[in-house]
Amino acid sequence: MTKHVRVAVIGGGIVGCAVLYGLAKRGWTDVTLLERRQLTSGSTWHAAGNTTYFGPYAAMTRLFTASIRTYLAAELETNHSVGFHQTGSLRLATSMDELLAYEALIPMYRELGIPYNILTPTEVKAAHPLLEIGDLTGVAHTPTDGHVDPSGATYAMAKAARQLGATVQTETSAEKIEQSPNGWKITTTKGVVIAESIVLAASFCTRELALQLGLNLPLYALQHHEVITGTVAGLVDIGRELPTVRDPAAPANIRQEHDGFLCGVYEQGPKFWATDGIPKDFKEELLSPELDRLLPELERVIERIPAFGESGIKTVNNGPICYTPDGCPLLGPIDGHKGLWLASGFTVGIGTGGGAGGFLAHWIMENEPEYDLPVVHPARFNAKLSKEKALAMIKSTYERGYSIN
Numbered sequence: 001m002t003k004h005v006r007v008a009v010i011g012g013g014i015v016g017c018a019v020l021y022g023l024a025k026r027g028w029t030d031v032t033l034l035e036r037r038q039l040t041s042g043s044t045w046h047a048a049g050n051t052t053y054f055g056p057y058a059a060m061t062r063l064f065t066a067s068i069r070t071y072l073a074a075e076l077e078t079n080h081s082v083g084f085h086q087t088g089s090l091r092l093a094t095s096m097d098e099l100l101a102y103e104a105l106i107p108m109y110r111e112l113g114i115p116y117n118i119l120t121p122t123e124v125k126a127a128h129p130l131l132e133i134g135d136l137t138g139v140a141h142t143p144t145d146g147h148v149d150p151s152g153a154t155y156a157m158a159k160a161a162r163q164l165g166a167t168v169q170t171e172t173s174a175e176k177i178e179q180s181p182n183g184w185k186i187t188t189t190k191g192v193v194i195a196e197s198i199v200l201a202a203s204f205c206t207r208e209l210a211l212q213l214g215l216n217l218p219l220y221a222l223q224h225h226e227v228i229t230g231t232v233a234g235l236v237d238i239g240r241e242l243p244t245v246r247d248p249a250a251p252a253n254i255r256q257e258h259d260g261f262l263c264g265v266y267e268q269g270p271k272f273w274a275t276d277g278i279p280k281d282f283k284e285e286l287l288s289p290e291l292d293r294l295l296p297e298l299e300r301v302i303e304r305i306p307a308f309g310e311s312g313i314k315t316v317n318n319g320p321i322c323y324t325p326d327g328c329p330l331l332g333p334i335d336g337h338k339g340l341w342l343a344s345g346f347t348v349g350i351g352t353g354g355g356a357g358g359f360l361a362h363w364i365m366e367n368e369p370e371y372d373l374p375v376v377h378p379a380r381f382n383a384k385l386s387k388e389k390a391l392a393m394i395k396s397t398y399e400r401g402y403s404i405n
């Protein structure tokens with residue numbers, strides 16, 4: 001059976017589902033999503049769900065702010081909870097340079113209508129009583145962001161898109177993509193789909209799909225750890241959920257997870273995963289945790305939040321995370337391949353996925369982006385960028401963590 005659609009999205013993580021929802025919501029409902037296993041099977045199911053309004057690049061802030069809005073809209077339309085916790089976030093500064101960089105963002109947030117303020121170290125102690133503030137010069141505070149349930153957000157958007165007429169095909173792997181006289185021909189494990197446009201939203205698997213077309217995309221997977229502690233008595237006593245902390249000096253993010261802490265660590269000297277090709281039998285698996293590698297960063301986390309070290313580590317998750325050399329996604333058209341679009345390489349796909357879906361949907365439908373965002377344009381990388389160079393750039397981007405330089 002051959003199916004004809006206007007747009008086929010390949011990949012059912014949070015990003016692919018956001019693109020599908022973005023298209024359907026804007027009126028294109030003759031669209032389908034192909035997912036080789038179940039929705040969220042890739043990196044999405046094990047993400048921490050942090051959705052800050054403070055992006056690594058100021059230019060991407062609108063994608064961050066649109067994401068929570070998109071998840072909440074999907075929740076409203078479907079009654080499927082996205083599990084949003086509006087805890088707010090604190091981005092710590094330990095130097096005057098960092099503080100000045102945070103202060104310079106005040107006009108941008110004012111223009112976007114997003115609450116944003118700079119707290120003194122003493123003020124931050126009231127917001128987060130467990131934080132050591134001795135070396136802080138100040139803190140950027142985004143009080144209205146927080147974290148979502150990544151699976152909840154993905155399923156809510158897929159359901160909302162389906163309610164509008166879009167279709168979702170799970171257990172359907174896109175095996176081959178090629179340009180045909182009728183449009184893009186996708187040979188799947190369940191038949192052929194012909195689409196006017198296709199969106200590759202398969203994260204680190206996009207690299208191999210694009211190779212079929214002779215495209216060398218710098219998309220590789222790193223191993224990324226998150227650590228969850230046992231119950232922390234000091235947290236229980238506070239009686240409210242604490243804001244998420246992002247500490248460039250660690251570098252790490254630390255938020256409350258029930259009565260303990262959840263910490264995402266940006267280790268120095270990270271390990272890559274499957275850079276010669278994703279194993280064909282890879283399912284929704286975690287990789288073997290290597291806690292020892294994280295000890296220097298975790299020591300700094302404990303210096304910042306001594307209570308973090310009080311009750312021991314309960315769980316260590318190590319999952320593959322897709323990176324590009326500069327840490328920004330590949331979002332937009334591929335020059336010279338009409339109807340071929342990318343939505344891959346998201347390192348903070350929960351934080352930006354919802355917004356990115358709407359942004360790309362607008363671009364596909366109107367043939368121009370809603371606003372200029374060159375930092376995500378796929379054409380920014382040289383097609384001849386070698387694997388060695390790409391991996392070296394990814395390593396240094398990852399190690400920088402939350403650094404402003």
Ligand SMILES: Cc1cc2nc3c(=O)[nH]c(=O)nc-3n(C[C@H](O)[C@H](O)[C@H](O)COP(=O)(O)OP(=O)(O)OC[C@H]3O[C@@H](n4cnc5c(N)ncnc54)[C@H](O)[C@@H]3O)c2cc1C
Nearest residue numbers: 011013015036042043044048049050174319348349350351
């Ligand atoms: C430990 C950890 C913690 C994280 N925490 C956060 C966080 O707090 N906040 C945040 O913003 N980000 C976080 N991330 C990153 C986040 O998980 C990713 O950015 C996000 O999930 C990417 O979504 P995606 O839709 O691009 O990719 P994926 O979720 O990987 O989805 C891609 C999908 O494509 C499918 N697919 C692949 N090949 C094919 C094919 N040929 N045909 C059909 N389907 C195919 C896969 O099965 C998969 O479901 C974390 C990552 C890790 C590892």
